[in-house]
Amino acid sequence: MKKTLVLTVNGERHELQVSADATLLRVLRDELGLYGTKRGCDTSACGCCTVHVDGNSVYACAVYALSVDGSAVTTIEGLGNGDRLDPLQDAFIRAGAVQCGYCTCGMIMSARELLAGTPKPDEEQIRHAIAGNLCRCTGYTKIVDAIKMAAGS
Amino acid sequence: MGGADLIGKSVTRPDALDKVTGGRGYPVNVNLPGMLHGKLLRSPYAHARVRRIDTSEAQRLPGVKAILTARDVPQIPFCPVYFVPSDGETLIRDMLILGDHVRFAGQPVAAVAAISEAIAEAALALIDVDYEELPAVFDPEQAMADGAPQLHDGVARNIAKNPSFEFGDVEAGFAEADHIFEGVYQTQRVHTCYMEPRVCVIDCDRDGHFTVHSSMQHIFGLREKLAYALGIDESRVTVMKPPYIGGGFGGKLDMGYIEPLAALLSQKTRRPVRIEQTRYEDFICTTRNPIKMWLKTGVKADGTITARQAKSILDSGAHATHGAQVIMVHGLFGMTFPYRCPNKKWEGFTVYTNNIIGGGYRGYGAPQGCFAVESQIDEICEKLGLDPIEFRIRNALRKGDPHPFNPAWTLNSYGYEEALRRGAERIGWATRKPAGSSSGVRKRGIGVGTQGIWVSGCMGFPDIYEHTGAIVKLNRDGTADVATGTVDIGSGAITALSQIAAAELGIGVDKVRLVSASTDTVPFDAPTHASRVTYSSGLAIKAAAAEAKKRVFEIAAGLLEANPDDLEMIDAQVRVKGSPQSSLALTEVIRVAETPFIKDTLAGPRPSSPPQYKGTIMGSSSLAPPENPSPAAAMFAEVEVDTETGQVKVLRCVYAHDLGRLINPNGAEGQVEGGIQQGLGYALMENLVFDQDNGACLSADFLDYKMPTAVEMPRVIESIFVETNEPSGPFGAKSLSEQCVTVPAAAIAAAVYNAIGVRITELPITPERVLRALGKL
Numbered sequence: 014m015k016k017t018l019v020l021t022v023n024g025e026r027h028e029l030q031v032s033a034d035a036t037l038l039r040v041l042r043d044e045l046g047l048y049g050t051k052r053g054c055d056t057s058a059c060g061c062c063t064v065h066v067d068g069n070s071v072y073a074c075a076v077y078a079l080s081v082d083g084s085a086v087t088t089i090e091g092l093g094n095g096d097r098l099d100p101l102q103d104a105f106i107r108a109g110a111v112q113c114g115y116c117t118c119g120m121i122m123s124a125r126e127l128l129a130g131t132p133k134p135d136e137e138q139i140r141h142a143i144a145g146n147l148c149r150c151t152g153y154t155k156i157v158d159a160i161k162m163a164a165g166s
Numbered sequence: 167m168g169g170a171d172l173i174g175k176s177v178t179r180p181d182a183l184d185k186v187t188g189g190r191g192y193p194v195n196v197n198l199p200g201m202l203h204g205k206l207l208r209s210p211y212a213h214a215r216v217r218r219i220d221t222s223e224a225q226r227l228p229g230v231k232a233i234l235t236a237r238d239v240p241q242i243p244f245c246p247v248y249f250v251p252s253d254g255e256t257l258i259r260d261m262l263i264l265g266d267h268v269r270f271a272g273q274p275v276a277a278v279a280a281i282s283e284a285i286a287e288a289a290l291a292l293i294d295v296d297y298e299e300l301p302a303v304f305d306p307e308q309a310m311a312d313g314a315p316q317l318h319d320g321v322a323r324n325i326a327k328n329p330s331f332e333f334g335d336v337e338a339g340f341a342e343a344d345h346i347f348e349g350v351y352q353t354q355r356v357h358t359c360y361m362e363p364r365v366c367v368i369d370c371d372r373d374g375h376f377t378v379h380s381s382m383q384h385i386f387g388l389r390e391k392l393a394y395a396l397g398i399d400e401s402r403v404t405v406m407k408p409p410y411i412g413g414g415f416g417g418k419l420d421m422g423y424i425e426p427l428a429a430l431l432s433q434k435t436r437r438p439v440r441i442e443q444t445r446y447e448d449f450i451c452t453t454r455n456p457i458k459m460w461l462k463t464g465v466k467a468d469g470t471i472t473a474r475q476a477k478s479i480l481d482s483g484a485h486a487t488h489g490a491q492v493i494m495v496h497g498l499f500g501m502t503f504p505y506r507c508p509n510k511k512w513e514g515f516t517v518y519t520n521n522i523i524g525g526g527y528r529g530y531g532a533p534q535g536c537f538a539v540e541s542q543i544d545e546i547c548e549k550l551g552l553d554p555i556e557f558r559i560r561n562a563l564r565k566g567d568p569h570p571f572n573p574a575w576t577l578n579s580y581g582y583e584e585a586l587r588r589g590a591e592r593i594g595w596a597t598r599k600p601a602g603s604s605s606g607v608r609k610r611g612i613g614v615g616t617q618g619i620w621v622s623g624c625m626g627f628p629d630i631y632e633h634t635g636a637i638v639k640l641n642r643d644g645t646a647d648v649a650t651g652t653v654d655i656g657s658g659a660i661t662a663l664s665q666i667a668a669a670e671l672g673i674g675v676d677k678v679r680l681v682s683a684s685t686d687t688v689p690f691d692a693p694t695h696a697s698r699v700t701y702s703s704g705l706a707i708k709a710a711a712a713e714a715k716k717r718v719f720e721i722a723a724g725l726l727e728a729n730p731d732d733l734e735m736i737d738a739q740v741r742v743k744g745s746p747q748s749s750l751a752l753t754e755v756i757r758v759a760e761t762p763f764i765k766d767t768l769a770g771p772r773p774s775s776p777p778q779y780k781g782t783i784m785g786s787s788s789l790a791p792p793e794n795p796s797p798a799a800a801m802f803a804e805v806e807v808d809t810e811t812g813q814v815k816v817l818r819c820v821y822a823h824d825l826g827r828l829i830n831p832n833g834a835e836g837q838v839e840g841g842i843q844q845g846l847g848y849a850l851m852e853n854l855v856f857d858q859d860n861g862a863c864l865s866a867d868f869l870d871y872k873m874p875t876a877v878e879m880p881r882v883i884e885s886i887f888v889e890t891n892e893p894s895g896p897f898g899a900k901s902l903s904e905q906c907v908t909v910p911a912a913a914i915a916a917a918v919y920n921a922i923g924v925r926i927t928e929l930p931i932t933p934e935r936v937l938r939a940l941g942k943l
Binding site for chain 1: 179182187188190192194195359360361362363410411413442445656835836839840841842844867868875877
């Protein structure tokens with residue numbers, strides 16, 4: 014049975030009919046076509062699906078969509094301003110922090126939450142902030158560099 | 167910049183902007199109109215016969231469009247490995263798309279296509295399978311014993327492959343030795359952990375032609391394997407090249423069950439069918455085979471190796487898949503080739519068990535060998551009081567030596583010693599303390615591991631493809647389209663290949679675009695594997711670019727009234743060498759080539775330029791590289807071992823590598839850093855664990871399978887690139903990727919020994935094993 018879900022995603026209000034077992038990840042990808050949020054594991058362990066719900070980063074695969082009814086959701090598509098990239102997106106490009114890129118969007122969302130609360134994080138704060146986001150290509154070195162670059166630290 | 171000066175400069179990935187803003191190009195995002203969703207029913211038993219399958223109830227579920235069981239699919243035994251041709255005489259074809267003999271827990275027995283994933287999933291629960299459980303065997307040594315359950319007909323003692331070789335006279339070599347060392351080294355089963363799950367979308371049209379989208383490392387391999395397993399001509403399959411995929415590392419180097427099943431479901435329903443694996447399904451396929459290695463080495467008192475003998479048993483799991491190839495690469499490149507030693511003998515066993523199937527994984531047999539060989543060298547040096555650096559250099563191959571793989575080739579570029587010495591200096595080798603001498607609870611140590619011989623592709627390997635090709639086409643705006651079958655699996659191939667094309671053409675790298683391709687439109691290309699892309703695909707792209715440039719010069723020579731041989735192209739300008747004032751913009755040459763032959767002018771129609779100048783300027787290539795030059799790698803690790811908790815922390819890594827010529831420094835560092843991450847996980851934490859009673863995988867998710875996060879990774883990773891300028895390589899380049907994964911376990915294990923004075927010869931070096939080694943458990 015489907016129920017009505019109201020979500021504001023990247024500033025745009027959506028009213029959708031979703032089933033009780035639909036995760037936020039499924040709604041974002043399958044209903045709203047927001048492919049930037051990736052499925053890597055479906056068991057809240059890899060971080061590829063990290064998005065913000067009312068400003069807090071969550072694994073979208075671990076959240077039932079109806080449980081965040083009425084919330085404001087930000088995905089990677091909601092970062093930056095028009096053609097202007099978020100400083101983190103820009104820094105990930107410049108630092109060479111992107112390889113296969115499948116983890117990148119979730120990684121940036123976790124880093125964005127960190128910088129919102131801690132504008133000048135040290136290296137340990139950065140590493141712990143992204144410890145819930147797995148990357149298999151980079152060894153995280155250039156990801157940490159990128160976050161430092163975006164923070165100007 | 168627009169010429170050879172592009173080589174060695176860090177260049178931004180052309181796909182980075184797309185990836186940081188969402189990344190639409192992954193195969194997981196392919197969505198076709200009318201697409202159905204497939205799911206596989208997998209056996210809970212490790213060894214069983216399917217007596218009967220009843221799908222009638224599932225069939226009646228609304229939304230279910232098709233169900234396949236063994237009787238609905240071709241029963242053509244195949245081998246899924248992309249880089250070996252299916253008709254190869256020695257190939258082990260032992261898999262079926264669906265069969266009635268289950269050999270591992272998780273093997274598919276049926277497939278469903280439905281209008282949604284949820285309905286397909288629900289239908290699986292309605293399929294009734296009657297299994298006859300059979301005795302299973304999970305240990306390869308037990309599988310080789312008399313009376314063990316037999317997995318495949320006609321395969322005595324479950325030995326799928328039993329290669330061996332001998333050089334010189336090992337008995338004489340051991341007799342000559344002053345000391346003989348023996349050890350047993352065991353490695354574990356690990357997964358590549360690409361982040362994008364394996365996925366495919368396959369559409370069978372009314373003419374029976376299949377169009378395939380898939381997350382894989384080889385478009386031509388998938389075309390060939392799929393056609394073979396389905397029993398159809400290759401020309402009935404078109405595999406689209408994805409713009410990029412979410413990682414591979416060898417884990418997408420073979421056809422999965424999902425591709426033939428999606429194809430058949432599509433054929434049956436006349437609708438596109440998508441199958442995306444769950445992470446559990448990813449974990450139970452394409453793993454790095456565990457190898458147990460018995461290794462014996464004879465040395466003289468001065469540290470000269472006189473003989474080496476080894477036996478390796480590889481747990482292949484239920485099918486041979488890559489196991490038959492991995493064992494050879496392991497024996498040759500892991501154990502036999504790296505050091506000068508006239509007397510060597512090796513025997514390998516690829517053994518069937520009821521464990522999950524193996525696969526390709528970066529390093530392909532070398533990490534297992536490197537861990538054993540380098541650990542034993544560390545032990546030899548320790549016992550004989552020799553310096554591990556000097557010992558290795560004494561026994562190492564040298565520039566000018568014949569290539570151990572093919573004596574017709576010479577090691578024309580070989581920087582092993584330089585890598586080792588520069589790395590040693592950077593880590594502070596001279597300050598290394600005696601093993602176990604550091605005081606306190608947390609003990610520090612430094613260790614080294616090396617891999618002296620490795621590949622730049624598969625040139626010279628029996629039954630393995632290596633030829634490759636490209637098409638380079640110039641556009642009116644002065645840009646170049648480069649079409650190749652090479653899939654960028656994340657490693658930055660797309661960047662390095664763009665640089666090579668731009669450097670050869672003499673245009674900016676931003677003017678080069680790696681364009682879409684499919685098996686229909688580009689020449690054959692071997693897979694993205696075996697550290698081959700920069701070298702082999704680089705040579706093909708350079709050759710195609712050179713041909714396009716030759717055409718530019720032919721036209722420009724006429725326009726400039728010069729000899730084509732006297733021309734050069736720099737910064738998109740065609741110039742007469744030595745007379746830069748006599749030049750022509752590349753766009754002008756292309757304009758001449760592309761404009762209509764007759765130009766309508768105010769004075770009436772006039773020929774625009776001679777007809778021989780007309781036609782799109784392009785070049786193509788399809789070639790096999792001339793050689794297979796070896797890179798060389800040395801890694802140094804500094805660790806801290808907590809002797810109370812058993813935890814090992816890697817503090818610092820220095821990785822030195824001879825890659826011939828550095829094309830893209832930022833990209834090369836990324837390969838090293840990511841490679842060390844995988845090697846560190848292999849050394850310390852990663853392990854697929856199985857229930858020994860029923861063969862079920864107990865760590866098939868990222869909660870139980872621990873791979874390094876940003877917290878576990880060392881804060882300092884230093885890359886040193888030794889440039890020896892390989893004469894056969896594009897702009898002097900050879901390979902990088904796989905050695906970065908191969909050497910860390912050996913270096914970290916040696917560092918742990920140096921810290922605590924006790925040697926651990928089984929991976930991963932978990933806290934439990936450390937405490938056990940210290941006698942605390």
